[in-house]
Amino acid sequence: MPAAPTDVFVGGVAELWQGDLDLGRRAIEVLAAEDFGAGVIVEELSYGAVAVAQRLEDLRPRALVLVGAAERGRPAGTVERRVVGGRALPHAEAQIAVGDAVTGYVSIDLVVDVASALGALPEDAVAIEVEPAATGPSEELSPEAAAGLEHALELVKAEVRGRRVPVA
Amino acid sequence: MCFKNLPIEFDGSGQARLKGGIADPYSFSVSRPEVRMTDAERESQINTLIARNGHVKDLNMDPVTRVAGALAVNVTADLDSGTYLDARSQATLFRGYEVIAMGRDPRDAIFITSRACGVCGGVHAHASAYAIEMAMGLAPPPLATVVRNMQEAAEMGYDNPLHLYLLAGPDYSELVVKAVNPELWPLAEKWHCPGEKQHGFKTMADLMSALNPLTGELYREGLEFTRLSREMFVILAGKYPHPQTVCPGGVSSTITLQTLNEYHSKLGRIFDYAQRLLAVWDDIPEFFYEADERYTKVGSRPVNLIDSGFWDDPYAYDATYANCSEWGDRRWSTPGVVIDGKLVTTRLTDINIGWEEFVEHSYYEEWAGDRYETDELGNPLSPHHQWNKRTLPKPTGRSWKDKYSWATSPRWDRHTVEAGAYARLFTTAMAQRRPPSDLIESTGTSLKMLIPKGLIAERAVEWTIPEHWNAFERNRGRAYHYVFSQLVGFENLLEAYKLFRSGERRVSAVPPSELDKHIPTDERRSVGWWGAGRGWLSHHLVMEGGKIANYQIVTPSTINASPRDPWDQPGPYEEAVMNTPIIEDVSDPSKFTSIDMLRTIRSFDPCMPCTTHVDTGHGTIVREVNTCACGAD
Numbered sequence: 001m002p003a004a005p006t007d008v009f010v011g012g013v014a015e016l017w018q019g020d021l022d023l024g025r026r027a028i029e030v031l032a033a034e035d036f037g038a039g040v041i042v043e044e045l046s047y048g049a050v051a052v053a054q055r056l057e058d059l060r061p062r063a064l065v066l067v068g069a070a071e072r073g074r075p076a077g078t079v080e081r082r083v084v085g086g087r088a089l090p091h092a093e094a095q096i097a098v099g100d101a102v103t104g105y106v107s108i109d110l111v112v113d114v115a116s117a118l119g120a121l122p123e124d125a126v127a128i129e130v131e132p133a134a135t136g137p138s139e140e141l142s143p144e145a146a147a148g149l150e151h152a153l154e155l156v157k158a159e160v161r162g163r164r165v166p167v168a
Numbered sequence: 169m170c171f172k173n174l175p176i177e178f179d180g181s182g183q184a185r186l187k188g189g190i191a192d193p194y195s196f197s198v199s200r201p202e203v204r205m206t207d208a209e210r211e212s213q214i215n216t217l218i219a220r221n222g223h224v225k226d227l228n229m230d231p232v233t234r235v236a237g238a239l240a241v242n243v244t245a246d247l248d249s250g251t252y253l254d255a256r257s258q259a260t261l262f263r264g265y266e267v268i269a270m271g272r273d274p275r276d277a278i279f280i281t282s283r284a285c286g287v288c289g290g291v292h293a294h295a296s297a298y299a300i301e302m303a304m305g306l307a308p309p310p311l312a313t314v315v316r317n318m319q320e321a322a323e324m325g326y327d328n329p330l331h332l333y334l335l336a337g338p339d340y341s342e343l344v345v346k347a348v349n350p351e352l353w354p355l356a357e358k359w360h361c362p363g364e365k366q367h368g369f370k371t372m373a374d375l376m377s378a379l380n381p382l383t384g385e386l387y388r389e390g391l392e393f394t395r396l397s398r399e400m401f402v403i404l405a406g407k408y409p410h411p412q413t414v415c416p417g418g419v420s421s422t423i424t425l426q427t428l429n430e431y432h433s434k435l436g437r438i439f440d441y442a443q444r445l446l447a448v449w450d451d452i453p454e455f456f457y458e459a460d461e462r463y464t465k466v467g468s469r470p471v472n473l474i475d476s477g478f479w480d481d482p483y484a485y486d487a488t489y490a491n492c493s494e495w496g497d498r499r500w501s502t503p504g505v506v507i508d509g510k511l512v513t514t515r516l517t518d519i520n521i522g523w524e525e526f527v528e529h530s531y532y533e534e535w536a537g538d539r540y541e542t543d544e545l546g547n548p549l550s551p552h553h554q555w556n557k558r559t560l561p562k563p564t565g566r567s568w569k570d571k572y573s574w575a576t577s578p579r580w581d582r583h584t585v586e587a588g589a590y591a592r593l594f595t596t597a598m599a600q601r602r603p604p605s606d607l608i609e610s611t612g613t614s615l616k617m618l619i620p621k622g623l624i625a626e627r628a629v630e631w632t633i634p635e636h637w638n639a640f641e642r643n644r645g646r647a648y649h650y651v652f653s654q655l656v657g658f659e660n661l662l663e664a665y666k667l668f669r670s671g672e673r674r675v676s677a678v679p680p681s682e683l684d685k686h687i688p689t690d691e692r693r694s695v696g697w698w699g700a701g702r703g704w705l706s707h708h709l710v711m712e713g714g715k716i717a718n719y720q721i722v723t724p725s726t727i728n729a730s731p732r733d734p735w736d737q738p739g740p741y742e743e744a745v746m747n748t749p750i751i752e753d754v755s756d757p758s759k760f761t762s763i764d765m766l767r768t769i770r771s772f773d774p775c776m777p778c779t780t781h782v783d784t785g786h787g788t789i790v791r792e793v794n795t796c797a798c799g800a801d
Contacts, residue, residue, distance in 0.1 A: 016283040017268050047409045048286035050330065054395045095338060095381035102335045104285040104775045117382055118391070137264025 007039035008163050009061035009122075010156060013068035013108045014046045020132030020145035023152070024068030024108075030153055031067075036160050049101035049114035056120040064115075064125040065159045067152055068108050069132040069145065076133030077144030079151045081159075084112045085125030124163070128155045170505070170513035171522060173201050173582040176548060184521060184547040194524075194550045196734045201582040207569070207736045214244055214253050223248035227762065239729060239774060242568075243745060243765065247754045252765065255738065255745035256568055257729050259575035266559050269719040274300045274711055275416065275683065277719060281707065282410045284721075287330065288775060289409030290323040290401060291700040292707075292721075298696030299709040301416035301487045301677070304686050309674040310482035311667045312418030314660045317479040317500070318431060319404050319411075319419075320699070321657030325397030325438060326408075327701025328589065328650040331773040332449065333379070333390025336643055339767050340452055341379035341387075348752050348763040355459050362454065363447025366627075372455045375448060386448060393441055400434045400657075403427055417487075417677030417686075428664050435658055440622035442651045446629055449647035453640035460751060467639030467768035468747045469740060470508055473591040474580055474727070476519060476706060477503035478699035479656050481603060482663065489544055489694065492516040496697070497601050500608075500656045503697070504595030507583055509633075511598040516697060517547055519580070523706075524552035525722070526577040529570070529731040533560040544693065554708035554720040555693055573731040577739060578722050584733070586740040587703030587724035588772065590645025593631050593652065607655045617651055620658065639744075639771035646773065687714045700724055702773045728772045744768050 010031055014024035028044045036042070041059065045052045045066070056064065064085070074080065089097065094117035101114050108127050115121035130148035141149065169178065175187040175198065186193050193199065205213075218224045224246050244254040265284045269277045278296040282289040294316060301308065308316075338344055346353050356372035369375040378386040398408050405411040406421055413421040456463040481498035496503045496516035504514045505522070513519065521543060527534060535558035540549050549555060566572045579585070593615055596602055600610040609616040614632040631648035634641040667673075678686060688711065696707040702724035710718035730739035738746065748768050754760050 016280065017264075046283065046286075047289065050334065050391070050394065051287075051398060051409065054398070091382065098381070099335050099338075102287065102330050104287050106286040137268055139268075 005039065006041050006059045006061040008036075008041075008063045008065060008160050009056065009059060010040065010042045010065045010067070010160060011045035011052070011111070012043075013066060013106060013111055014044070015106060016046070017137060017139050019134040019136050019138040019140070020069045020130070020142055021135050022069075023130050023132070023141060023145055023149055026141070027067045027149060027153060027156065031156060034157065037164065039164065040160055045111060046106050048104065048106070049110040050098065050118070052111050053115040053118040053120040056115055056122070057118070061122055062124060063163045064122045065156055066108055066111060066125070066127040067156050068127075068129065070108050070127075070129040071132055071135065072129070074131040076131055076142065077148040078131040079148050079155065080129050080131070081155060082127045082129060083125070084127050085121060085123045087116060089113055089116060126159060128152045128159070170518050171581050172507075173199050174522060174550070175199060176521065183545070184518070186548045193548075194552070199582060201735055201737060203735050203737055205736075207732065210254055217246060217253065221246075221248055224253065225757070241741065241745065241765065241769065243762070245750060245762075247750065247757055247760070250750040250754070252746050252748055252750070255742040256572060257575070257731060257739055257741040258566070259573045259729055266719050266721060269716050271715050273714070274303065274687070274709065274716050277707070277709070277716060278414060279410070279412070281721065285775060287327065287409060288700050288702075288723075290319065290405070290411055290414075291698060291705055293411050293414045294320060295696040295698035295705050295707045297414045297416050298487070298698055299694050299707040300696070302489060302694035302696070303692040303709055303711050304416050304688060305487070306417035306677040306686060307485070307487040308418040308677055309672070311423065311664065311672055312675045312677075313480050313482035313485055314664045314667065315404055315419050315421070315423055315675060316414070317482075317660040318657050318664065319401055319414075320479065321653045321660065322397050322400035322404070322431075323408075324589070324650065324653035324701055325400065325657070326394045328646050328653070329390040329397075329445065330394045331701070332445070332643060332646060332650075333387050334381075335773070336767075336770045337379045337387060337390070338381040339763065339770060340376060341381060341384060342373065342376040343380050344763070345376055348761050351753075352459055356455065359455050359458070361447075361451045363451045366447035367444045367451070372451065375451065389441070393438065396434055396437060400431055403430050403434075415676060415680050416683060418675050420676060420680045423664070423673070423675055425668060428661060428668070431657075432661055435654065435661065436622050438622075438654050439620050440624050442619055442654055443624065443627050445650060446647050449644045453644055456640060462749045462751050463640065464636040464638055466748050466751070466764050467642065467744045467771050468637055469586065469744045471506055471594070471637045472508065472583055472585045473506040473594050474519070474585040474587060475501065475504060475591040475595050475699065475704050476516065476697035477501050477595070478592060479660070492520075492697075493518075498603060500596075500602060500659075501592035501652070501699070502596045502599040502601050504599055505580055505585065506591070506594050506598070507581075507585075511595060514595065514599045514601060517543070517545060520695065521547045521549055521553070522581045523554065523722075524550045524579055524582070525554060525557050525720075526552060526579065526733050528577070528734045530573050530576045531561060531563050531571050532576065533562045535560055540693070554695075554706070554722065555710060555718070557720055558718070559720070573729075575726055575729045575731060575739075577730040577733040578727050579733055579737075582733075582735070584730075584737045584740060584743065585727065586772075587727040588642060588645070589649040589699075589701060589703055590642055591703055592699070593645055593648055594633065597631070597633060605659060607659060608652065615648070615652065617648075617655055619651060619655075639767045642771040689714045691717075700775070702775050703727070723775065724773075725775045729774065741769055741772065744772075
């Protein structure tokens with residue numbers, strides 16, 4: 001029996017036990033227990049962005065919702081929704097992103113840039129980002145990131161529910 | 169006698185011991201390597217040149233990654249004479265996985281270490297399982313070893329094309345060559361490829377166009393074949409790159425005939441592709457050497473290589489340290505150390521006791537005390553050995569004379585050695601110890617391989633120890649390693665079928681649910697010697713009270729990106745860059761791209777998240793330089 005088409009793919013991007021950078025994995029642990037219904041896939045995407053792009057090519061989701069921490073110089077704990085779909089990097093920058101991914105790095109930006117470069121990023125793609133306060137090795141989230149995680153989870157749920165195709 | 173610098177000798181039975189009458193055998197002044205040039209002499213030479221001409225420039229390059237910025241290479245270049253006078257490899261990012269592992273259940277290390285990197289997850293999981301099962305005394309049943317070998321052949325099938333086409337390949341593409349070596353393009357248009365029959369490109373220019381990033385035919389094809397190999401891994405292990413089925417004493421996956429058949433069907437497609445890949449990476453060096461002989465010097469360094477061997481004989485591997493040199497000899501790729509082009513040992517015990525890690529130029533403190541003076545067989549161990557090493561981070565400012573990198577300096581017998589997938593070709597070819605096979609033959613100077621029939625006819629190929637050791641031969645060697653690894657996968661698949669036919673289906677020494685009972689509470693030392701797509705990988709483990717008391721990982725990029733050692737010997741990247749001629753046109757210094765250095769560094773297949781894995785507790789180090797910064801310190 002063919003698999004149900006994927007309406008929404010929710011992906012967490014994280015670095016294991018690197019303090020607040022682990023937020024994406026923690027988010028997915030919570031979201032995986034949610035009953036979003038058929039057509040919604042929740043997965044951790046904390047691995048090489050080339051392989052992530054191939055996963056997206058396999059599933060061809062209608063929408064992608066990424067969640068994780070990203071350092072952008074905002075106040076710690078800031079939660080931001082960024083529209084990341086529909087953008088095309090210049091050729092040279094795209095290859096640089098692929099090179100970074102091949103070198104082993106994992107980040108939301110690499111997932112977006114490499115998936116975009118390889119033609120696997122859905123037009124409808126958003127990233128729910130939390131600004132980290134602590135990025136050194138630690139199993140705990142900082143209080144700012146822990147609060148940001150709660151807010152981010154609500155945003156992700158709203159993104160998913162807003163995109164689900166109602167079952168007839 | 170394999171040791172030249174360390175004062176170790178062997179008795180008649182082959183037991184190693186320290187030479188008598190030496191008060192401090194491991195001191196830096198007693199056991200000294202021969203050093204061609206000290207840093208003081210190098211600095212004096214540079215100062216003389218600066219006084220004489222104005223063409224000497226200091227450049228900071230970020231040759232691997234420009235987003236995360238984990239590796240910076242500071243070079244001093246004399247653009248007039250076309251030489252790199254000095255090079256410093258600086259790892260600027262760090263993690264804490266060794267420290268995070270401390271005090272945990274040893275099995276956690278499998279999952280923790282596999283997440284150190286986005287592309288090397290499988291190899292770390294395996295190396296960790298090997299270390300743990302040695303400590304636990306659990307020997308996997310034959311089918312478990314065969315399945316692990318198949319998994320890791322598939323992981324090489326993922327890793328090698330990823331590097332060749334997505335990281336190194338673009339440096340030889342039409343886009344880059346036209347931009348930085350425009351004099352080569354007319355030659356490429358006229359140069360007929362000897363490998364046309366295999367790869368289908370009539371001229372080198374056609375081939376270079378196919379290497380263009382994102383759009384080139386070879387680039388896209390390489391990308392697609394990484395997917396195929398990843399799927400082969402997933403068939404067996406359920407998940408990639410962070411498998412959860414690798415466990416001490418075997419694997420926890422369910423292996424059926426259908427599993428094996430699915431693996432087989434995908435492997436068949438790879439054989440035809442392998443013929444094409446080899447021809448591409450055979451033709452590229454020949455074109456460049458013919459175009460300009462100086463390319464034989466790009467990335468050159470002495471043939472000093474190390475590898476711990478890869479893929480075990482399912483009937484020889486018993487997970488003991490006591491027998492490691494015996495089962496190591498039976499590995500598909502033979503363990504070994506090559507110094508100045510000569511194979512000096514294949515014994516894993518020699519490889520282990522000659523291994524030291526120095527931190528004189530790294531952001532760590534020296535550790536005190538020799539916890540272990542010998543291994544369990546009585547062979548002497550250095551205070552700088554991984555079982556004695558402690559990870560004591562100490563971030564300070566950058567100083568070329570003092571500390572400048574988060575990478576450490578692993579050395580064997582105090583020689584600077586290099587790691588790489590290609591090291592396996594050297595050791596296996598030279599040793600002639602690998603078990604007989606219809607598909608792979610070691611001749612002493614080459615590896616002969618028979619690529620089985622896919623849609624096209626079978627083809628006999630031969631990798632020969634190269635006359636020059638340089639960036640081009642690293643890439644060529646990696647291509648042959650791709651073939652080698654896929655043949656290992658095929659031979660193990662056939663062994664799996666044989667075991668199935670004989671009714672042998674066990675894939676773990678004990679059921680995973682019973683592993684708890686086998687965790688020892690006394691003190692144990694062990695090591696997982698395995699391989700990565702980038703070369704050597706070792707996990708050294710000390711357990712006490714059933715918990716991890718020390719965990720030390722040495723990755724290929726730790727070795728290759730290492731800074732100077734206590735005797736001013738440069739690390740492999742540093743040395744290879746200093747030996748690289750500047751061939752690109754530098755008549756307009758503002759357009760200098762340092763492509764020759766970039767080709768050098770990328771030929772090592774750098775993997776930086778694996779390199780810098782130690783905690784300081786002070787947060788992420790952000791790179792200092794992200795582009796050419798002429799005149800910077």
